[in-house]
Amino acid sequence: MIEVHDLAKSFGKIRAVDGLTFNVQEGEIVGLLGPNGAGKTTAMRILTGFLTPTEGTVRINGLDMLKFPRKVQSILGYLPEDVPLYKDMTVESFLKFVVRMKGLPIRKRRDAIGEAVELCKLEDVRKRIIGKLSKGYRQRVGLAQALIGRPKVLILDEPTSGLDPRQINEIRQLIRNLKGKQTILLSTHILPEASMVSDRVLIINKGKLVATGTPKELADRLCSGQELFVTVRPSGKLLAPLVDKVPGVLSIQRMSVGDDGVERYKIISDKSQDVRSGIARALVAEGVDLVELRSEAMSLEDVFLKLVTQEDPFAAAEAESSRGGN
């Protein structure tokens, strides 16, 4: 549905987007994840025809954006960053303006507005002036203008930024409900959001794609081991020799001593093996008082930090293969 090839955009000496290549399939929800200033917004502005790329091509629904901007834009719904809206209009008159701008046939306009109002839960504020609405409502008005008339492709730039947790949940739910009906590309710098809402995540940094995959795949592929946190009451015995015997354990490290005297250890294990029961049995057999045993898969957060803070050879290879493959 969305095909981006070798996209680049320079502002002066800065390359905001630098050789970005990716595809989004029809009906897919893809999260564009990256730290602030990674080039997400610029990439989205190019995808929606607000900016022209310095290099590369964008095809949406098989049409080249540069050659047929109006045609492509007529199947796009776009929520820009920071949700710009006409503050002196009422919600209703704004949505009427939007359906006219999008060129919806006259007989479909009423229904399209009704549907968007219902989806975004705007009934209560239909007649209110946008400038006087709360941030949460404004965000929903922004979302309503994007998805009005059911465009084939939705491009949402940070759809949940600046909202409170309940509103964030509502918006995420709304986006999840659109799954399958529309192709969605959304950007975020919040990791749980990307993993919760999207089918696939594209991680970009400094304008380049550094990794792509489902949230689970990324976590699986990019962390070498599994972490295990063990808390025991001090028994005078050394834990290391006991635990080392368990197959699959790679290392053990004493972390801290708690207020109530408990000792915490971090154990790294081979991720293909579940060592939890083995460790528990070994400790209990030696009479060690086991207080807590907790395993933690390396979170997407760790993956993300790893990807954007250092030059990871794995990630570079990943980006390279995805560039050639797609």
Place this chain on the structure above:
Amino acid sequence: MSRVFAIFSKDVKSYFFSITAYIVITIFLTLSGFFFSTAMSYFSLYSFQASSQPYLSTEGLNLTDAVLGNLFFNICVILLLMIPVLTMRLMAEEQKEGTLELLLTYPVNEKEVVLGKFLAAGFVFAVMLLPTMTHLFLLRWLGGTFEWGVVASGGIGLFLMGMAFISFGIFSSSLSENQIIGAVISFGFLLLLWMLAWVSQFVPPAFAGLAGEFSLIRHVEDFFKGIVEVKNIVYYLLFTFFFFLLTVWRLEARKWVR
């Protein structure tokens, strides 16, 4: 075309939703009313003097020339001040509020956007100009006579000149996201073009004609005398069209920024 109309009605509503349109129209009408009554007072004073002193020339002492001709020029001056205020927000605000991004990612091209805004300002300008007709009815009611042809051609001249002002005003508004800058640039530039007519006496003869031809006021004078010349119409239309295109280019160029 329906998109042009959508933008037109959005911007007209926004003029009347905010107090801009009301303020501009009120002040415009107050000033034009003031100039009208002053012209009338002078006219009656001179008429009185002329009647008591028969050797005074009465040439040009008629309502059409002395009152309406004067009023037309005065209205031009007020427009020079008011139109930059009317146009200053049209593009600047869209850029400042970020709504330009919304607008230009709808399936619309830059020409339609600028045309919609141009027509919106033109509409407010027409609404502003129309009530000045009451001056004419007042004159008729008082039993005055004047030439309707001159009034019609003067009105056409004013309208053409106003549209030229608007076209430049929108262009200068598109230059930055600051409304004040938009207003100052358009006022300054229009005033400069206006005054070209005055300097034409002081520049070398080779340039005198040229300076006159570029002057905004020089081309409207004939209209106020009741002369409708193609040359003058073409001047205003070209001026309007030129800055319309420049605004469109300016918006298109923004995309290619690097």
